[in-house]
Each structure stands twice: as C-alpha cells, then as structure tokens.
Amino acid sequence: MEYYFSKNVNMPFDEAIEKVTEALKEEGFGVLTDIDVAATMKKKLDKDMPAYRILGACNPQFAYQALQTEDKVGVMLPCNVIVQEKGDHVEVSAVDPMASMQAIENEKLAGIAGEVKARLQKVVETL
Numbered sequence: 412m413e414y415y416f417s418k419n420v421n422m423p424f425d426e427a428i429e430k431v432t433e434a435l436k437e438e439g440f441g442v443l444t445d446i447d448v449a450a451t452m453k454k455k456l457d458k459d460m461p462a463y464r465i466l467g468a469c470n471p472q473f474a475y476q477a478l479q480t481e482d483k484v485g486v487m488l489p490c491n492v493i494v495q496e497k498g499d500h501v502e503v504s505a506v507d508p509m510a511s512m513q514a515i516e517n518e519k520l521a522g523i524a525g526e527v528k529a530r531l532q533k534v535v536e537t538l
C-alpha cells in the first residue's frame with residue numbers, strides 16, 4: 412500500500428508553498444509546523460540539497476475526533492505534506508492517513524482517516 416500521494420507542479424518552489432498552504436486552509440487545515448529540511452541539513456551537516464519543506468498540517472475538528480477515539484493517535488499527527496524541488500518541477504506529496512492509521516487497531520479511526528484523506532487528496536489535486 413502506498414503511504415502517500417503526489418503531484419508534480421510547474422511553478423516556482425515558493426509559489427508552490429503558498430498554493431499548498433492556501434489549499435490546505437480551504438480544506439480546514441492549518442500549518443502547525445514548517446520545517447525547512449534543506450536549510451537544516453546545510454546548518455547541521457553542511458550538506459546541500461534541493462529545496463525540501465515539510466508542512467505539518469492539522470484540521471482541528473478531525474484531530475479532536477481522532478484524539479477522542481484513540482488518545483495515542485497524537486503520535487501520528489499532524490498530517491505531513493512535503494514540497495520538494497525535483498529538477499525542472501516541484502513535487503507535492505501528502506501522507507495517506509488511511510495507511511498510517513492501519514497501524515492502530517481501532518476501527519472507529521477509519522472514518523475519520525477516510526475524510527482526512529479525501530481532503531488532503533483534494534489539496535494535492537487542485538494544485
């Protein structure tokens with residue numbers, strides 16, 4: 412089973428970050444964390460790599476429902492979306508929450524994960 416879904420987009424990296432952030436907002440997600448992996452690798456290891464950011468997205472309503480269903484589900488939150496330079500294009504990828512929730516044996520999470528997946532897929536597809 413794939414654990415993510417992706418789309419290649421033809422736009423500058425910074426524009427892709429803006430579009431992803433706006434699309435997430437339209438689907439009820441906020442970005443709680445924004446990790447600049449390339450900058451961190453340069454600072455910590457003096458290694459260069461293409462632009463790569465991890466956006467930790469959270470939809471508070473679904474997060475609350477999931478936490479009420481399974482109190483340890485927080486180890487799987489937030490839902491990560493990555494934006495990375497791939498040569499002549501930018502790739503946007505999002506975690507498939509259905510795949511990650513399979514590790515938790517709680518059937519009640521499936522409905523929540525399915526709705527979150529649908530919204531994240533819409534974010535990626537609309538770019």
